[in-house]
Amino acid sequence: MAGSWPEPGSGLLDHYEPARGFDEAFESDGSARGVYRRIVERFGELDAGEAQRLERLVADEFRRQGITFTVYSEEEGTERIWPMDLFPRLISAVEWDELERGLSQRVAALNHFLADLYSGEGAAIADGVVPRWLVVSSRGFERNAMGIDVPHGAHCNIAGIDVVRDDGGRYRVLEDNLRNPSGISYVIENRAAMAKACSWLFYDHAVQPVEQYGRMLRSALESMAPGGQESPHVVVLTPGIFNAAYFEHAFLARSMGVELVEGRDLVVDDGTVYARTIEGLIAVDVIYRRIDDVFLDPVSFRPDSTLGVPGLLGALRAGTVTVCNAIGNGAADDKAVYPYVPDLIRYYLGAEPIIDNVPTYMMWDADQRAEVLGRLDELVVKPVGESGGYGVLIGPHASDEELAAARAAIDADPRNWIVQEVVQLSSLPSFTQERLEPRHVDLRPFVLTGERTEVFPGGLTRVAMRRGSLIVNSSQGGGSKDTWVLTPEYS
């Protein structure tokens, strides 16, 4: 590891030992990769005291603005300051171009699948691309959504596709989030905080801006208005101030310049959704809801939900309003459907997937099950119905008892499990009070679809806080990084 590794005395990068897997900032010979060269130089000039000062600056900024997230499992102090690491992630224009095309392709295929499924046609099922039993047994499949007309067939208007880089640095899709993916507000606030605390870092780079998200989102949502009307009335529907993502809901409404409503602000009358204003009822055309399907309408879903709007589903059927994302998207981001997405891309688009899946075994397939049950200790076991990293068993870190329990659970209900090869997430230098050390990261880019599909430049980079850990979820102690997509001139 000698040679071109930063010389001792250059500060934060002294004794940097790369982790297992792909280091995004350094080549295997220890030299900085092209796009990272200047960032590495700049960080080499910092000492720990200065870096700590910058970190405090960022934390104070987040605190003052109330940029927090909620951890439900803790009691007092459930609001935590959003953690952001100072060392940014850089994506070259060339790399981004491929990611952008791959993500657009994937979301297009998933939208085709949802439109195909909920229109009642079911062509992909009839042609044997995905088994019918698997789709209709999905917890996310919603019979109530059958036959509801969705403008442009765009069921998923806001998608968050989690990608990782494997040992060779290739991007792979780990998970699709087509229901209520969150995190975009942190992407934009991370940038604002970086620009304030570390403006000098940007001088050597041409970075694509991120503040246009509100405009992009509003334009995508407006294009979803029933009947294609001009200047439709768009609102954001939130469960309220106690929701973990409330900050984001308010942020999105503010950056779009629309109202943030709660269920009690809306009322359905004669098949139309109205907002209760002091001037009386004003019709609503598009609802960007940040509430799960089951809470949307107590008449059609959970009768005890006080968060939703009674009669909303009736208004949807009457075609007077559009709900974004559409109801029932869980049928497509079910982890059991994930292994079929490459085939769906081939089926609907006639093209090979640009970004691959992580190698995945379907436990309901007897042959695949037999192949992996004996070597779970090398693999990752995931329940199909959970999110946020809950219920995931990482074989190499699991005890014999845990592995035996996983085997028993798979045997008892194979439909509920997938098993994947371990992907050693890529890593990036991250600040740990004293120095920069490698930490594993993933990336959640956001894809917006209305009349057309746009990929928002960058995305949320999540970072594991402990050395070697693969858990990047903020609910489980992960942090984040500002993500820079470089413009072509620079790259």
Add this chain to the structure above:
Amino acid sequence: MILARHADALFWVGRYLERTEATVRCLDYAANSIIHLRSDEARIEVEQLIKTLGLESVAAPLGSLGGRRQLFAFLLSDTANPGSVLSAVTAIRERLRSTRERIPIELWEEANGLYLRFREFGDIELPPERLHETLLMVRRACLAISGVLNEGMRRDEGYEFILIGRMIERSVFTVGLLVAGYTDPRGAIDATRMLRLTSSLQAYHRRHGHAPDPEGVVRYLLAGTDLPRSVLSCLLRAEESLRGVGSVAGALDGPRRRAGLLRARLELGEIEEAMAQEPLPVLSELHWDLTEVASEIAAGVVPPLGFPTASSEYLRPGGARWDAGPMPAGPSAEPGRGLSPEIDP
């Protein structure tokens, strides 16, 4: 266009903001005046302040608040006292949080910053030597919030509702102060005290010279046209703002009419004339009328909750009169009137 829930929340932001300032002024006054008083005099002063702030029913179960430390804790950081500065600051923050997408970012930051700083002070047992800096901190934050409101907020319905809330709360406080003054067991009205507690001493001196007479001060606080804290000035501005917000089927016409009538009676000297005979009943009635205006605004802003089947004809734009109906349970309910503090729970 403003959501009824937002209008309600911002109306209360205005009220709590004004209440915070009034309570801080009272505390500041108490901190300076009580040190010169004998203990029985200090006890009366404390009772009068509690009465002025409309907190008798909250304070009563606590027994005597004669000690300075007790009084300060009660008014400053007692979370069981819905009228304490901490409670008001918390209420402001919560309501701004629920309307965050429509207010200036700086407004939220100031209010959130005040809450966070206040918690730093308030969570510990407040030592008396820190009272002054705490009060100064809150007063400055309130000024900063007012500054953002004046210079940074769009003149939309949300702004008008904050202003309406402030003006109504301010006029209720001023009249409450006068009512308490006329029932002061110490006898004659202390004109300087009244002016201090309304931050009007300097204005009065500039206008009327340096020897405040009680009747002149009462007249000035009620109907001084150059005094932004006079009841007349408050009602003029509230009326103007009420005209600026549209409401369904004139649900806010009632309170606007009532405010206008009170304003006219002050302007034309009718109230002053009536007070020449018996001041206390006239002031008590004025106080009651003002709290009624506040209740009617709150009721006019918040439409009835519930499912649309029974009430849809009331709810349709241009339909029949808005059914102010029973107040919904939950965040918008507003109990209490008269001299007890109105708290938006």
